[in-house]
Amino acid sequence: MDKVVADAATAVADIPDGASVAVGGFGLCGVPMELIEALRERGTTGLRVVSNNCGVDDWGLGVLLAEGRIVRMTSSYVGENKEFARRYLGGELEVELVPQGTLAERLRAGGCGIPAFYTPAGVGTQIAEGGLPWRYAADGTVATASPPREVRAFGGREYVLEEAITTDVALVRADRGDRHGNLCFRSSARNFNPLVAMAGRTTIAEVDEVVDALDPDEVHLPGIFVDRVVAGGRSGKRIERTTTRPRPGTEAA
Template sequence: MIDKQVASAAHAVADIPDGASIAVGGFGLSGNPMALIEALLAQGTTDLSVISNNCGVDDWGLGLLLNERRIRKMTSSYVGENKEFERQFLEGDLELELTPQGTLAEKLRAGGAGIAAFFTPTGVGTQVAEGGLPRRYDGHGGIAVASPVKETRTFTIGGREREYVLEEGIVADYALVHARRGDRHGNLVFNKAARNFNPLAAMSGRVCVAQVEELVEPGEIDPDAVHLPGIYVHRIVEVGTGIEKRIERRTVAAPAEGA
């Protein structure tokens, strides 16, 4: 029997070194592995290269690491909602590899599936393929590091000739993910929107650490209900169902007159 449970979030991330690459699940603030992020912050790990859809907000999610200047590079598809991110990027303190959202998802999945690279039409005819996107500014308005030109090739699919750009799969040193339920073997079930990038991030990590709200015994999860098989998960820690879950923006309609 393979019991992958660890005692705490601190134990789960204790061996993540400075300079590591980490794939982190979540979309906005939905499905963020907050206990693992906070444990990583507490132990002082720095110079991180993080792959995640976005970087949280100024005081939550990956924004906690960013505020303490623990992140050297972000590979993301969305960089709004975080003023500190904007400031560090424009001042040349943070490197950014901006990637189309679907492409980022497939790069993570491909890396986890052992696929070195793939061709996609997304980005053809733009700086995504042609290069020149700023990855790091020099702090004076100039570009210190620009994205490279990528290989393109024409394929005929379904009778239609079209140009495609080559994108490489992502394999990270570690992955940090959040799930609603998991068993001691690492099989995971995600809740609704929190399923987002979490399975893909988990697949891409050489070592995947999962925090779960509820930990159950092997066999208690119906095999048909498993979203991510335990083969991709190496450590699992229970954080409970009472964890804080924030919303980036809440819009409440005014009550109808006379209501």
Template sequence: MIDKQIATAAEAVADIPDGASLAVGGFGLSGNPIALIEALLAQGTSDLSIVSNNCGVDDWGLGVLLAARRIRKMTSSYVGENREFERQFLTGELELELTPQGTLAEKLRAGGSGIAAFYTQTGVGTQVAEGGLPRRYAADGTIAVASPPKDVRVFGDREFVLEEAISTDFSLVHAWKGDRHGNLVFRKAARAFSPVAAMAGRVCIAQVEELVEPGAIDPDDVHLPGVFVHRIVEVGPGIEKRIEKRTVREEA
């Protein structure tokens, strides 16, 4: 389908079933596809396995799905700023696959590019490669599920660890601008994980602040080509955007 516009966020996520895997864009709170997340919350989808750099905060972003007990597993590189995340993980309610940030981005990119796995130096000599990282705790605080060891090989005179690619059933991303063919433009930090998250989903759903006609975006300005995007929803420039932490100094 050439025209990929969907009227509402609710319609765009309506076929995401319980137990689905999702790659979700965003970096901290920048670029969180909040309209799609809230539509998913409203329809009651549960038992989700989500791959995202982080899990929002207690009352925003993916944190709203977490608070409603809709997430079974998170694959993330950063899990701070969310007390409920900490509580669920330490009490055994949530599974966590903690992954180095650059490795996570490359796992998503590889999944979207049809690459099964790759070797990297990141994690060599640590529990990332050797196994034993807690993935799920038991109620008594013992480790119920730990990460397995990974294949390590020598190339030249250095060791590298094998990391498998990530692909998911769906992906959800927020973009600044898009056209009806699905070509997307991201802004600033929102671009960090969103393109690779979009690529990793077998069905990519994008919310955009501004939807334009095909040809209105210069091809050199496209950050993610429409071949990776299946549905696009316009949410308008007034959509809420939050800042995780704001630090200011007194005027001299």
């Protein structure tokens, strides 16, 4: 089965307004930027997005957020984006904050058909007790708060019940992909991408290189989880902060 599609615009053409979308990446690493741009150009709006973070003000998911296309975020880290903070605190954006490991496991569980699981992360906090502000009202009061979660004890230790995440669509970025949908990720760009791909009912992969077939030993994510592959790599790879060591002889006196 050849899963390669012509371009990013074609790949996202049937994503409707209001869709739930899981998006790969960690910070600005491994972000499917061309698929995100294609959604922006198409005008898709009302999106409920699951992603570790929401990009920055001018890149990644931040470009959709800036145009008001995202109405809800399920994330672990929301720093580096002033527009995100403004919309959240102003009541324009609903935000569910999830511990990072829990977010990863919720995505993996969704892809594996596991409806829920127990974890010690969040026990004794508002994650378990409820009351985390998901959405603020315009006057600064809490309009929507997180519900309390079920807590049970196993082996003398308490655990909180977390539900799996599945989404209408998943957008991921890989280094290489073949025509069967098998994907190979490069180094830390693997991050949330395989888990996101598993959680989507329809998964679209933007790859830097399309090959006829990957060697089985190179496959990080089997094609059973991937529905469409599009050649990408034109958006470049952004670095959030460049930190380098002074060259010898250039240190300040």
